[in-house]
Amino acid sequence: MGVIPSLTPQEIWEAALGELQLQLSRPNFRTWLAKTVGMSYQDKTFVIGVPNAFAAEYLEKNQRSLIEKTLRSLTEPDVRVVFQVNGRSHASDEVSPEAVIPPPPPVFMRLNPNYVFDTFVEGEGNRLARAAAITVAKHPGQVYNPLFIYGGVGLGKTHLLHAIGHIACASHINVICTSAEQFTNEFLSALRERNTEEFRNKYRSIGMLLIDDIQFIAGKEQTEESFFHTFNELHNTNRQIVITSDCPPQAMHLLQERLRSRFAWGLTVSIEPPDYATRLAILHTKAAQKGLTVPQDVLEFIASREQDNIRLLEGSLNRVIAYAKLLRVAPTLETAARALEDIGSREHPTTDLTPAVIIDAVSRSFNLTRDDLLGRRRDKDTILARQLAMYLMRRETNYSLSRIGQELGNRDAAAVTHACKHITAHLQDNPFIRRKLDEIAGLLRPKSHVAR
């Protein structure tokens, strides 16, 4: 696939990043790739700007082939990757304005300019967290202290944290927004360099502390100790503390009890995965932010595929847009399906299936209606179909035996056990069963994209 001149290296790189973040662990992606930019693309050489020599070396050694493979799927089959350290660009006239690498962040994390309340889409799953965040941003130290926000990966915790930071900064509050990881590193290097006093003064003097991913310090005794004192000093003087975590305080078993109980002093709110309507609204917002019009059915398609990680949702949108651009076509349902095909099979093997989807696929494979399958028919085919449905539910969902029985027309758990044993016993010697299972798996795959 040839590259389109109108696509900047940065746009191609963003599409590649969208895919890379699906393939790498989150810390890995964040540490090594999040701050990279697509600098130039010329003569089959793609130059990626990285923040420091260390990152260049790491990527060169460990991720080159994956990165090249990903870029090749978006550009040319023999493109070569070069990592280049910040500022030393030999192809500076190629660099688009947005591709200029920002200087390394100061000790505390800079606020992401996109993470503001205006761009945060409200939905059922985040309503409480958003409202609480707005409240503490407007009345720091007065209402809930600390505010503790927890939830799964990619659900908007960091976004809310920074949004609070923006408002506080605008009110001239001296804010530190940092991750627990960064806090730890900073503390350890203060220990090493024997300037813990400076470290303590820095944190004591601030007006608000926003600390991301606190789970990171759990079990790190000295850091916990240091954080405990910081917390107390700030809390005693009514300075606002906001903490995010991947789980609620009481589930942080490695954490000292005194910190765990303090975390729950104020308000603890969770962020739940977005429902379909929220996912769709988020996609609309993201497309609008990029100044793009993406057809409604394409957005619906993406929203229906990606369940509970908004970062991945965004990644899918980026990929569809880049793919359509490279093919010089408007993003249609068909292009979207193709753009996301690979990711689909990787991200959602056949897991995450619901009984309804399985029942539908099995009935189609046997040319039965749903009612036939759930009803009282006793012919050989229907019985086998029912048994296969039970077997697949057992294998692909975590429903209990009795729940599976209920789903299949209120049958009892013993019937499900019998079905699973029967299918397992005949998998090897009965080619018909194997063929049917293959066929159903085929029906489940495309289905799992749209019907969830």
Ligand code: ADP
């Ligand atoms: P977390 O910190 O919970 O892992 P992030 O705050 O980093 O998640 O969010 C991941 C991505 O999803 C970010 O780009 C963020 O802007 C976006 N995002 C999350 N929630 C929302 C939302 N409600 N509205 C708009 N964008 C969101």
Ligand code: MG
């Ligand atoms: Mg985060």
